[in-house]
Amino acid sequence: PLMIRIRQFTYQVAGAIAVSIALLVAVMLWRGGYGAESMAMMAIGLAVSTIPEGLPAALTVALAIGMRRMADHNVIIRKLVAVEGLGSCTFVCSDKTGTLTVNELTIREVVLPNGSVYKITGEGVAPGGEVLGDRIDSLRTLCITGMLANESHLDYSGGEWVSDGDIVDVAFLVLAKKLGLSLTEHRNSYRQLDLIPYESERAFGGSVNLEQEQPHLYVKGSPEKLLTMCNWMECDDGPQLIDPQLIERQFESLAQRGYRVLALAHRPAINGDALSQLGEMIFLGMVGMIDPVRPEAKSAIARCRHGGIDVSMITGDHPATARAIAAELGLCDPKDRVVTGPMIRQATEEGANAMDELIHSSRVFARIEPRQKEQIVETLMRRGHFVAVTGDGVNDAPAMRRANTGVAMGKRGTDVAKETADLIITDDNFASIVSGIDQGRIVYNNIRKVIALLIATGFSALLLFFCTAFAGLPMPLTAVQLLWLNLVANGLQDVALAFEPKEGGELDQPPRSPTQPIFDARIIQHVLITGTVMGLLAFAVFAYQIKVGSSIEDARNLTLLLMVLFGNIHALSSRSETRSIFSMPFFSNLFLAAAVPFAQFVHIAAMYTPGLSDVLQIKPVTFSQWLTLAGVALILLVVEEIHKWWLRHRHGRVARARHAHSSI
Numbered sequence: 001p002l003m004i005r006i007r008q009f010t011y012q013v014a015g016a017i018a019v020s021i022a023l024l025v026a027v028m029l030w031r032g033g034y035g036a037e038s039m040a041m042m043a044i045g046l047a048v049s050t051i052p053e054g055l056p057a058a059l060t061v062a063l064a065i066g067m068r069r070m071a072d073h074n075v076i077i078r079k080l081v082a083v084e085g086l087g088s089c090t091f092v093c094s095d096k097t098g099t100l101t102v103n104e105l106t107i108r109e110v111v112l113p114n115g116s117v118y119k120i121t122g123e124g125v126a127p128g129g130e131v132l133g134d135r136i137d138s139l140r141t142l143c144i145t146g147m148l149a150n151e152s153h154l155d156y157s158g159g160e161w162v163s164d165g166d167i168v169d170v171a172f173l174v175l176a177k178k179l180g181l182s183l184t185e186h187r188n189s190y191r192q193l194d195l196i197p198y199e200s201e202r203a204f205g206g207s208v209n210l211e212q213e214q215p216h217l218y219v220k221g222s223p224e225k226l227l228t229m230c231n232w233m234e235c236d237d238g239p240q241l242i243d244p245q246l247i248e249r250q251f252e253s254l255a256q257r258g259y260r261v262l263a264l265a266h267r268p269a270i271n272g273d274a275l276s277q278l279g280e281m282i283f284l285g286m287v288g289m290i291d292p293v294r295p296e297a298k299s300a301i302a303r304c305r306h307g308g309i310d311v312s313m314i315t316g317d318h319p320a321t322a323r324a325i326a327a328e329l330g331l332c333d334p335k336d337r338v339v340t341g342p343m344i345r346q347a348t349e350e351g352a353n354a355m356d357e358l359i360h361s362s363r364v365f366a367r368i369e370p371r372q373k374e375q376i377v378e379t380l381m382r383r384g385h386f387v388a389v390t391g392d393g394v395n396d397a398p399a400m401r402r403a404n405t406g407v408a409m410g411k412r413g414t415d416v417a418k419e420t421a422d423l424i425i426t427d428d429n430f431a432s433i434v435s436g437i438d439q440g441r442i443v444y445n446n447i448r449k450v451i452a453l454l455i456a457t458g459f460s461a462l463l464l465f466f467c468t469a470f471a472g473l474p475m476p477l478t479a480v481q482l483l484w485l486n487l488v489a490n491g492l493q494d495v496a497l498a499f500e501p502k503e504g505g506e507l508d509q510p511p512r513s514p515t516q517p518i519f520d521a522r523i524i525q526h527v528l529i530t531g532t533v534m535g536l537l538a539f540a541v542f543a544y545q546i547k548v549g550s551s552i553e554d555a556r557n558l559t560l561l562l563m564v565l566f567g568n569i570h571a572l573s574s575r576s577e578t579r580s581i582f583s584m585p586f587f588s589n590l591f592l593a594a595a596v597p598f599a600q601f602v603h604i605a606a607m608y609t610p611g612l613s614d615v616l617q618i619k620p621v622t623f624s625q626w627l628t629l630a631g632v633a634l635i636l637l638v639v640e641e642i643h644k645w646w647l648r649h650r651h652g653r654v655a656r657a658r659h660a661h662s663s664i
Contacts, residue, residue, distance in 0.1 A: 008517055008518070021047055041479040046465060046482055050458030054495065058498045059447060061495050063083045066439055070440075073432055074435075075423055075433075076425075084447070088511070088512060089388040091385040093314055093373070093388070093399070094311060094390045095392060095409075096317065099390050099409065099425075100325070102293075102294055103167060104292070106291075107287045111286050112139075113233035118131055118136070119132040127161065127174055127178050130178060131178055140181075142287075144218075146176065147183065147186055148187070149219055149220045150172055154170060192208070196208075198221070200370065200395055203222040203316075204221025205219070205220060211268075215270050216267065219267075223248075223286055226283065230242050232280070234285070257288070258325055259289060267280060294431070300434040301430070304437070306508065307509065310363070312364065313329070313364050318367065322364050326363070331364060337361075339358060339364070339365045344358065371398070374399040381402075384513075386514050387405070388405040388407055390430075400417065405423070406421040408424045409428040411428045413428075441509075448518065449574045456531045457490055460566065461535070463534075464477075476539070481617065484560070485563050488564055488599050489563065490567065495595075496571075496591040499592065530636065537635060542559045561603065561618075566636055567599065570636060571592065576644075578647045
């Protein structure tokens with residue numbers, strides 16, 4: 001977003017300056033009395049002075065400062081322009097597990113086809129806890145299946161339990177430990193012959209293990225998927241024909257309570273390839289897992305919405321589970337519609353309008369495939385949103401690459417996800433993303449302040465020359481003085497302005513429209529008002545000096561000093577577009593607090609420096625002259641304070657009208 005706006009701004013400024021200088025030369029030719037060489041030098045000096053060549057440096061400094069500040073909030077930037085990109089987003093598509101939840105899955109409930117229900121106590125990967133229920137031995141086959149159809153590890157090392165692998169697989173190992181089963185013993189006894197890795201497209205994973213010299217197939221996955229593979233279900237007196245309605249009722253009961261639900265099944269004595277044996281299986285039961293919502297996630301989502309940023313949750317969980325979690329987070333109401341993968345598939349077939357309507361009206365997406373996540377992002381971007389997408393796996397990479405800003409998880413994210421992303425969240429926490437958005441808006445605001453400062457100074461110089469040309473007066477500044485003014489008035493103060501801290505309330509403002517240029521109506525208004533005041537006052541001082549008989553060198557000397565004073569005051573006033581300079585702590589930006597008096601000191605020192613003062617054609621002024629010019633420069637401060645007061649007053653009226661409208 002930033003590069004698009006800066007490129008557009010560059011073309012606008014380059015065109016405006018070229019046209020302005022051409023018009024100025026035409027006016028000088030029309031008025032007559034100006035030599036060709038002096039006009040050429042003036043045109044070159046004025047072009048260099050008005051072109052904001054300090055912007056690239058200030059822009060880089062602002063982004064680098066934002067990058068450092070984001071790092072303090074657990075956001076690591078991989079691409080510098082992404083600092084501002086996150087602040088520009090109008091829509092965040094968030095993963096659920098580990099971002100909105102704590103990423104610590106624990107099996108809390110087990111339901112068998114015979115109706116037996118078992119409660120599991122304990123938290124995290126530590127096997128502390130117990131299994132509550134009658135006939136616990138009935139869980140043995142289910143737990144062994146979950147332990148064998150597994151790609152993770154759980155070990156006790158260094159005085160603590162350490163896990164490695166997918167958190168779903170780890171949860172089954174923890175359950176086996178709570179039942180008193182030995183992981184090493186069973187994995188050695190049930191030697192693995194083949195493995196079916198879990199893939200989101202398949203929605204299941206499995207393993208072929210040798211049991212009593214016969215290969216057995218053990219599978220775990222989504223209940224919907226396993227129901228299509230099972231003809232039997234395990235009951236008290238052995239396998240019976242499966243009752244799909246019974247299983248679905250048990251499944252819905254778990255999902256509606258916010259559990260992530262997985263089913264398990266097995267098939268004894270298979271022959272041939274495992275993938276060709278996924279039928280005639282015996283359904284063993286289901287487990288309900290809980291991944292607690294992060295305590296700070298709900299307030300972070302509320303902050304986003306307060307700032308006009310929409311948030312959606314995209315997950316592979318069952319719709320009922322997704323709705324329960326989303327309702328707890330405040331993303332939706334308990335009865336709101338959840339968009340599923342099949343619904344997206346149908347809308348895609350119906351066309352772009354159907355897809356737009358489906359995505360626009362929903363904030364919770366469940367049973368979503370990787371390609372469908374990318375389609376959701378494409379739809380939102382087509383509707384004019386700047387989209388940030390979070391992800392941690394290989395399957396998230398296409399959507400992250402397609403989005404305006406890709407956000408990878410630092411703790412559990414894959415290398416592919418991190419390489420694809422523009423920035424990385426080191427603590428996998430949604431609240432850190434919100435902090436990043438806040439910092440991104442601060443960076444953008446500082447860039448706007450630098451642009452307003454540079455363009456207003458250039459515009460004032462152009463206006464000064466236009467006024468003198470129309471009046472038929474000599475050029476108010478020489479080419480060398482123009483370059484010196486550009487160095488002293490902007491050289492340090494524009495970069496120092498990039499260090500400006502947050503004003504507060506950045507997330508209280510609605511996000512910028514994706515079509516809004518960086519050089520928008522408010523900056524144009526600021527440039528016209530401040531540039532006009534500086535240009536006209538400088539012309540008045542210059543013309544007055546000529547009128548009272550001062551030499552052209554003395555008139556230019558005082559005019560240059562006045563322009564430097566204008567630059568000092570304008571830099572301080574540019575710290576905020578709306579807040580009064582008197583309401584902001586002066587030393588909250590130490591760089592600017594030092595740059596302003598230093599710029600004034602450098603110019604005064606140049607007046608007393610032999611050689612330099614001759615080149616610049618300047619000389620010392622009396623203290624009374626300096627005070628008089630400082631008083632004239634303070635007029636700019638008065639005008640800017642009145643303008644800011646008017647902006648605050650207008651903003652208050654708009655905010656009250658918006659609040660009244662929303663209340664109705």
